[in-house]
Amino acid sequence: MSVGSYHKQSASTGLITLQADQTDLKAFADFAALVPKAAIVAQRRAINRTLRWLRTYIARAVGQQERIAVAAVRQRLRAYPVGSNGQGKLWFGIDPIEASRAGRPRQTRAGVSVAGRRYEGAFYKKVYGGQSDIWIRTASKHFKASDYPDSEVSGRGGASSGWIAENGSRYPLAKAKISLADVRPHFDAWTKRADEQLLKFLKRELNFELQKYLQGSVRV
Known part of the structure; x- marks a missing residue:
């Protein structure tokens, strides 16, 4: 029925x-x-x-x-x-959805802003893949895990984890995302x-x- x-x-x-x-x-x-x-x-x-x-x-x-x-x-x-x-x-x-897709990212000296959000210390760049995204070095004093959900900060990487090691493993990066929870x-x-x-x-x-x-x- x-x-x-x-x-x-x-x-x-x-x-x-x-x-x-x-x-x-x-x-x-x-x-x-x-x-x-x-x-x-x-x-x-x-x-x-x-x-x-x-x-x-x-x-x-x-x-x-x-x-x-x-x-x-x-x-x-x-x-x-x-x-x-x-x-x-x-x-x-x-x-979580990539913050870069929320609107039009704007790069400033202080970081990146998009759709009313500000990511201090971040930069908008094509690190890998077909489009640019908002990234931050995990060693940055501005890094906040809440702004980068689904990003695993460790010494290993891969495209699926939301971060990538730039220049080896010395500068791990996290991608800015927005939680849909x-x-x-x-x-x-x-x-x-x-x-x-x-x-x-x-x-x-x-x-x-x-x-x-x-x-x-x-x-x-």
Whole structure:
């Protein structure tokens, strides 16, 4: 039995699954029995529309809350259209995001500023990879672990750890990132809002299919 939309979280991701609650479909039971294919099409369109709405809404909400460019948040959100099981999914990567993606970094003598944040002692540079990022030497007096989450400061390195040893191991660097841990409590609210929006879209899509059916019947 369908229980409607729900969400699950892991250490680094959140996943919202959208599906229609059967109780919401009772008012359309006769139509669904009469034209089952049209009802399935309506349900599929409603879920996919809700996924797009939810992706836009979450990107705006998180961008505003965390002071991150909406475009950067959207890159962490992936919508998966309805499959054969009647479910659509929205994946959200909630690992810390690079501070350089929060806005337009500005290099000053004191450090780097971006999206209202200041990283004293840091520099904006392409150390490795395809784009520049905000870095700081871990030996700097301005280094604060809270500004560089997911950066492991040690004598060893690798691209995945968020830091790199420059000129051997004498100058280990940490990459500035922004934690997304504060978004976790919102998943339940987002799922409920998505469920409510899904019902609105479902009513519209079923009514659209019903009108098409009725017009076809008149022509016959």
